[in-house]
Amino acid sequence: MPGCFKKTLFALASLISFVSSILIVVAMGTPKWMTGKILCKTGADLVNATDPELVKFIGEIYYGLFRGGKIRQCGLGGRRSKFTIFPHMVKKLNTGLHVMIIMFLCVAIFFSLVSFGFCILNAIKVPYRAIKGPAGVCLWNFLAGGFIVLAVTSFMAAVKLHHLTERIANFRENVFQFVILEERFEDCFWLCVASATAHAVNLLLIAISGIHFPKIKTKTEEANVTAEDIMY
Template sequence: MPAPQKKILFCLAGAFSFVCALGAAAAVGTQLWVRGSILCTTGALLVNASGPELEKFIGEIQYGLFHGQRVRQCGLGGRPFQFSFFPDLLKIIPASIHVSVILFCTVLIIFTLVGMGFFLYNAFGSPYETLHGPVGLYLWSFISCSCGCLIMILFSSEVKIHHLSEKIANFKEKTFTFKTHSERFADSFWIILACSLVHFLNALLIRLAGFEFPFSKPKDSGTATGAADLMY
């Protein structure tokens, strides 16, 4: 591929990486990772609520990696309540998984920026070492994509397997018991998925620029020719 087209592809990949870094940084700071509704089972059982009456006992919850908000509905109107994970909820949540999610988000942002720098370096500079050249670009893209996948896997397990929403809803509750009524991942979670897909796309752009994948085995015609020459 001609050099100008390679520069365009590398610049495009660098721009994608920069957008991903900004998106991931914005996603980490928001509380739009999970949205759902919580049912006050104690209040609903006391009045034997059903049908339209049950809506008076369904509140809302949304949270991110650091803070969130829930609206407590027990038949007497909504009561909003703000909460933060550090240090309030550390005793009731799987802290190791939650900290790992934050750690991998940080690694994702850092390596995305590193990848952006090396894409631009390959576009306008003269790379001379392995990690500065195409192999390095594959490496940064692979690490960033893997971090994004790990973030989604760990956070999904924290929410679904460890019932994070219910634990938050029942935090400091002594009279009423809450149960998750509905739950879905919100915008910030899908931003991380989009970042992972973009890093995979960057790897395809590197291949489109004419560079083989690191573990591919090109045909070594020189060895076969040399062996044939020794026979004569």
């Protein structure tokens, strides 16, 4: 029974690792990490807009790691546009930090898949020459989760400390200046957080698999030895 229980835990851990890698891939490919509201400050200042009139100058913006879009509201109606981060916009951002976020997530995908493979090997007990057993699986999950945390933390630093949204909103805006009124982390950002949480759950499952449960033994009946048995 304990062997079957451990196999079930490792099979569940392998599934979680695979799902974690899928979540990261989906998050990287979707342009909805951040959304926000942007105010066309130049247009509002030109007409000296008051509070009720400011609605005509408030647009929207959304972006991910590779692309995004915005709606410019400068008093003449909304104008939609889409943009890509690479190759031109990234030069105006904190290039090193943005590339590091992408690299951290790519490494996290790699370690998630490694964890997936090692969980399967532990579940079916295939011999192999590498770091094996619960300690090895814990290592790969810890590395995968750690790199996801680094990516999420770096993205938050880019948004809050390096004013990423404002830089993107004002990219190639020679006439109008935009001010950020509101910022909100969207689903793709939280997918990465969920992926890191999944690896924390894996660590818990592996810890449970290391518990040694007592084996259930059937009680044997005592044999009655007679004098005749001893003679024969």
